[in-house]
Amino acid sequence: xxxxxxxxxxxxxxxxxxxxxxxxxxxxxxxxxxxxxxxxxxxxxxxxxxxxxxxxxxxxxxxxxxxxxxxxxxxxxxxxxxxxxxxxxxxxxxxxxxxxxxxxxxxxxxxxxxxxxxxxxxxxxxxxxxxxxxxxxxxxxxxxxxxxxxxxxxxxxxxxxxxxxxxxxxxxxxxxxxxxxxxxxxxxxxxxxxxxxxxxxxxxxxxxxxxxxxxxxxxxxxxxxxxxxxxxxxxxxxxxxxxxxxxxxxxxxxxxxxxxxxxxxxxxxxxxxxxxxxxxxxxxxxxxxxxxxxxxxxxxxxxxxxxxxxxxxxxxxxxxxxxxxxxxxxxxxxxxxxxxxxxxxxxxxxxxxxxxxxxxxx
Amino acid sequence: xxxxxxxxxxxxxxxxxxxxxxxxxxxxxxxxxxxxxxxxxxxxxxxxxxxxxxxxxxxxxxxxxxxxxxxxxxxxxxxxxxxxxxxxxxxxxxxxxxxxxxxxxxxxxxxxxxxxxxxxxxxxxxxxxxxxxxxxxxxxxxxxxxxxxxxxxxxxxxxxxxxxxxxxxxxxxxxxxxxxxxxxxxxxxxxxxxxxxxxxxxxxxxxxxxxxxxxxxxxxxxxxxxxxxxxxxxxxxxxxxxxxxxxxxxxxxxxxxxxxxxxxxxxxxxxxxxxxxxxxxxxxxxxxxxxxxxxxxxxxxxxxxxxxxxxxxxxxxxxxxxxxxxxxxxxxxxxxxxxxxxxxxxxxxxxxxxxxxxxxxx
Ligand SMILES: CC(C)[C@H](C(=O)O)[C@@H](O)C(=O)O
Ligand SMILES: CC(C)[C@H](C(=O)O)[C@@H](O)C(=O)O
Numbered sequence: 001x002x003x004x005x006x007x008x009x010x011x012x013x014x015x016x017x018x019x020x021x022x023x024x025x026x027x028x029x030x031x032x033x034x035x036x037x038x039x040x041x042x043x044x045x046x047x048x049x050x051x052x053x054x055x056x057x058x059x060x061x062x063x064x065x066x067x068x069x070x071x072x073x074x075x076x077x078x079x080x081x082x083x084x085x086x087x088x089x090x091x092x093x094x095x096x097x098x099x100x101x102x103x104x105x106x107x108x109x110x111x112x113x114x115x116x117x118x119x120x121x122x123x124x125x126x127x128x129x130x131x132x133x134x135x136x137x138x139x140x141x142x143x144x145x146x147x148x149x150x151x152x153x154x155x156x157x158x159x160x161x162x163x164x165x166x167x168x169x170x171x172x173x174x175x176x177x178x179x180x181x182x183x184x185x186x187x188x189x190x191x192x193x194x195x196x197x198x199x200x201x202x203x204x205x206x207x208x209x210x211x212x213x214x215x216x217x218x219x220x221x222x223x224x225x226x227x228x229x230x231x232x233x234x235x236x237x238x239x240x241x242x243x244x245x246x247x248x249x250x251x252x253x254x255x256x257x258x259x260x261x262x263x264x265x266x267x268x269x270x271x272x273x274x275x276x277x278x279x280x281x282x283x284x285x286x287x288x289x290x291x292x293x294x295x296x297x298x299x300x301x302x303x304x305x306x307x308x309x310x311x312x313x314x315x316x317x318x319x320x321x322x323x324x325x326x327x328x329x330x331x332x333x334x335x336x337x338x339x340x341x342x343x344x345x346x347x348x349x350x351x352x353x354x355x356x357x358x359x360x361x362x
Numbered sequence: 363x364x365x366x367x368x369x370x371x372x373x374x375x376x377x378x379x380x381x382x383x384x385x386x387x388x389x390x391x392x393x394x395x396x397x398x399x400x401x402x403x404x405x406x407x408x409x410x411x412x413x414x415x416x417x418x419x420x421x422x423x424x425x426x427x428x429x430x431x432x433x434x435x436x437x438x439x440x441x442x443x444x445x446x447x448x449x450x451x452x453x454x455x456x457x458x459x460x461x462x463x464x465x466x467x468x469x470x471x472x473x474x475x476x477x478x479x480x481x482x483x484x485x486x487x488x489x490x491x492x493x494x495x496x497x498x499x500x501x502x503x504x505x506x507x508x509x510x511x512x513x514x515x516x517x518x519x520x521x522x523x524x525x526x527x528x529x530x531x532x533x534x535x536x537x538x539x540x541x542x543x544x545x546x547x548x549x550x551x552x553x554x555x556x557x558x559x560x561x562x563x564x565x566x567x568x569x570x571x572x573x574x575x576x577x578x579x580x581x582x583x584x585x586x587x588x589x590x591x592x593x594x595x596x597x598x599x600x601x602x603x604x605x606x607x608x609x610x611x612x613x614x615x616x617x618x619x620x621x622x623x624x625x626x627x628x629x630x631x632x633x634x635x636x637x638x639x640x641x642x643x644x645x646x647x648x649x650x651x652x653x654x655x656x657x658x659x660x661x662x663x664x665x666x667x668x669x670x671x672x673x674x675x676x677x678x679x680x681x682x683x684x685x686x687x688x689x690x691x692x693x694x695x696x697x698x699x700x701x702x703x704x705x706x707x708x709x710x711x712x713x714x715x716x717x718x719x720x721x722x723x724x
Contacts, residue, residue, distance in 0.1 A: 076560075079586070092560035123597050128485040145528060150563045161531035162567045166507060169523035196614075198438075198454040201512045205524045224441070228618035229647075235485050235597060235622030252558075253615055256590035260597030285591075 002035045004313060007067035009044035009060065012091065013286025014296040015073025021298035021355025022071065022305045028359055029309065029318050040067070044099075045075035045091040045286075046082065055085075055095035061102070069312040070279035071304060072099070074286040081288070099279065100142050105272035106172070107179045108141040108251065109307065110283055112238070112258035114267065117331045121263030121339065128237065135241045136183060137258060139251025140176045141272055143168050144202075146248045168202050168247065170209050177213040179273075180245035184220045187242055193224045194246035194254065206247060230254060234261060255283055264339050266296070269303030271311050278312050280304035290338055294350045297336040299326055302358060325361035329354060364397045366675060369429035371406035371422065374453065375648025376658040377435025383660035383717025384433065384667045390721055391671065391680050402429070406461075407437035407453040407648075408444065417447075417457035423464070431674040432641035433666060434461070436648040443650070461641065462504050467634035468534070469541045470503040470613065471669065472645055474600070474620035476629065479693045483625030483701065490599065497603045498545060499620060501613025502538045503634055505530050506564075508610045530564050530609065532571050539575040541635075542607035546582045549604055555586045556608035556616065568609060592616060596623060617645055626701050628658070631665030633673050640674050642666035652700055656712045659698040661688055664720060687723035691716060 006026070010016040023039060030037045042063040049055040055075075064070050075091040076082070088094055099105075112135040114122055119129050148165030155161060184191040193210045197203035207224060214222050225233075227250045233240055234257050246254065259265035265284035272279050282300030290296055302322060310319035335346040336354050349357070368388070372378040385401060392399045404425040411417040417437075426432050437453040438444070450456055461467075474497040476484055481491050510527030517523060546553040555572045557565035569586060576584050587595075589612045595602055596619050608616065621627035627646035634641050644662030652658055664684060672681035697708040698716050711719070 087566075090560065097561070123486050123490040125485055125487055146561055148525070152563050152567065155531070159531050159533060160567060161529065162564045163510070163527050163529045164563050165525050165527055167523065167525045169517070169521050171521060196611075198452065199459070199508055201514050201526050202524045204449075205514065205522060228614050231593075231615050231619040232622040232627055235619060236625070249558075249611075250615075252590050253593050253612075257593040257597060257619060260594040263598070265594055 003038060004035065004068045005038040005040065005066060007060075007063045007070045008039055008041045009070065009072040010041060010047075011073030011075045011286060012045040012047050012077060013074060013288045013291040015045070015075070015286055017292070017294060017351050018282070018296055018298040018301040019071070019073045021351060021358070022301040024355050024359050025302050025305050025322060025362065028362055029315070029322070033315070033318065044072065045095055046077045046085065048095065049085055049089050049091070055089055055091045056098050064099070064103070064277075069308050070277070071308060072279050072281040073301065074282050074284055076286045076288070078288040097146065100272065101147065103277035103279065104142055104274040105277065105279060106140060106142045107176055107273040108139040109183075109271040109273070109311075110137040110139060110251070110255040110258065110268060111135070111270075112137060112255070112262060112268070114262050115327055117327065121267065122261060123263060124235070124238070124261055130239050133238045133261060135238060135258065136187065136243045137251060137255045138176065138180045138183060138243060138245045139255060140172065140247050141251075142248075143172045144248035166200070166202050168205060170205065173206050173209040174213055176245065177210050180243060181213060181217040181220050184243040185217060189219055190221050190223065190242050192230070192241050192244040193222055194227050194230050194244055194250055195224060196227050196250075198226065202247065210245070227254070231257060234258065259283060264297075266300055266339055269300045269307055271304070271307040273311065278308070280308045287338070294352060295337040296351050297339045298351055298355050298358075302326055302355070321362055322358075325358045328361045329357045332357075365400060366397065366430045367400040367402065367428060368670075369422075369425045369432045370401055370403045371432060371434040372403060372409075373435030373437045373648060374407040374409050374439060375436060375650045375653040377407070377437070377648055379654070379656060379713050380644070380658055380660040380663040381433070381435045383713060383720070384663040386717050386721050387664050387667050387684060387724065390724055391677070391684070395677070395680065406434065407457055408439045408447060410457065411447055411451050411453070417451055417453045418460050426461070426465070426639075431670050432639070433670060434641050434643040435663065436644050436646055438648045438650070440650040459508065462634065463509065465639035465641065466504055466636040467639065467641060468502060468504045468538055469635040470501040471545075471633040471635070471673075472499040472501060472613070472617040472620065472630060473497070473632075474499060474617070474624060474630070476624050477689055479689065483629065484623055485625060486597070486600070486623055492601050495600045495623060497600060497620065498549065498605045499613060499617045500538065500542045500545060500605060500607045501617060502534065502609050503613075504610075505534045506610035528562070528564050530567060532567065535568050535571040536575055538607065539572050542605060543575060543579040543582050546605040547579060551582050552604050553582050553584050554592070554603050554606040555584055556589050556592050556606055556612055557586060558589050558612075560588065564609065572607070589616070593619060596620065621645060626659075628662055628701055631662045631669055633666070633669040635673065640670070642670045649700070656714060657699040658713050659701045660713055660717050660720075664688055664717070683724060684720075687720045690723045691719045694719075
């Protein structure tokens, strides 16, 4: 019987609530497949800072080091609460970015996915959505402005200034390019390469490497598109995109725009893969305003489980089953208050009941 | 009788066609107000490169230096055509960015504006749009990654790399902050400050200066919002925003997303103001695919004229008249092929006929 160790980083805000539902799914999958998941809860984020003095404490690093995969809840506090934490101990700078760097999780998969049956969630008109939205954003996650040098200071005249560096080298670009081409090969064989080469030299190198790597994937058609044009067309015609690849900051912005066209970031699970370790997380924040109310939809957390089953444990069929189970709950007309617009015709249930229905459908 | 000199930079692609319609409007406004506009066409962009060997030739610089305002058409060529131009002579790097730098046009106003009557253009559902969309994006236009140092090279091991710098100093931030607060004061007294302070040090300085400048505008409420969250909410709830201020690259992406939620970049005029000189331009590209077909809508070009009348010549009433005239043409059910979706119920007219109707309505 296989035994997988999974580190569970509950995180902040709604994290623990939605993690609870994800655990139910993991338990069922383990039981059904006669495997065992060793699930180890360990502190991470602002709550970890308040409990242990560090948002990514050593004990958590150790658990993650030893885990076969990491499932991470959202992090962050309300603006007021975060004022109480020193800048470098903030959950983003002190925990999330160090997690990404520690495991070198350079390939961030962010599906922008809305099956036809859920089209009513989207702010876009039905004729724009057509058969649903199905885009895979592949974001470079450990380079660019996020991890470049930073300098703040004052000039001789006392003027405050700041400089920070957007850095890439060809190896960093090549490895994410390979991931993107391989993904495109398994899908529609079209890769949209997002860049800003009319202004950024980093995009010039980026595009050159995409071009070179593309030679090994002659069956994949590359479409180069400027990041600003991509932002326009994600709204106007999302069906035009299938796999999109881009650097870190562009990916941050466009993937959240992706959550916008789906109707909620709550519909955005994600996978962050390195060569040796992977972690999985909702793309959204910790929603402190609705934390503890049992109204957050666990879709993004359970979706992250589905991605983990496929990408870390090679359980492709179970992964598909989890996706379908979630969709069937929506298809039966259920939803949670955080996702539903006033006036929409849904049967409202809470976080736990949603998780229970997913488990029942599985 | 006042006499204003206006440099007309026709630009590339659809530029000359839509400029022609803008000129009709300028002629009528001059006649009616008993003033004279000295309109001087001068080459700019890729076409200028092919004609004169430089995309921003000296003669054009001279005309612009002497002009009271500059009206600029879109620039750029198809991907294939631009391969024929050396990188530094490309119209973006060789003309547009130098134009911005030469006149230090740091304050870029990009209205994301759709009156209720035009709501059908938007890909967003009517219940999302409500009474229309009316956002003013204020983008810093001469700083950040666009104008920072750039370095490309190879490491000792022969690995190609690139570094480019995102730079701001407090003076650059302060002057755009003032413009933003003043604009907010004239509108709904709410300013959304777009940043990424959980990752970027430049946003930390940016936010600090916004905060300081805000003390002089106690009647304006500042809402700080992360750039990624802003991208989500521009789709989900554009009515939440009124005036938004942001650095250069964020402004590039979010304003094009703005064009997306309007239904077309063709609905995006803009103003680029420096302390001594201003230029006006559509936010979109030169659409080489439809150039010369007389089907491009001149809205963004005529809208840029409207912004010029207000911001350079203080002709607020005439500016409003021009806006209304354009809207009334749409309200009468007319549109151009580039803007209209198949199946939508419009009377299709061409570029020239659209301009004629605007003039008639004026
Ligand atoms: C929390 C923040 C540091 C993070 C990022 O910018 O990458 C988040 O927005 C995301 O997209 O995962
Ligand atoms: C053409 C390009 C250099 C320009 C920019 O990035 O500023 C354009 O996209 C814009 O938004 O005006």
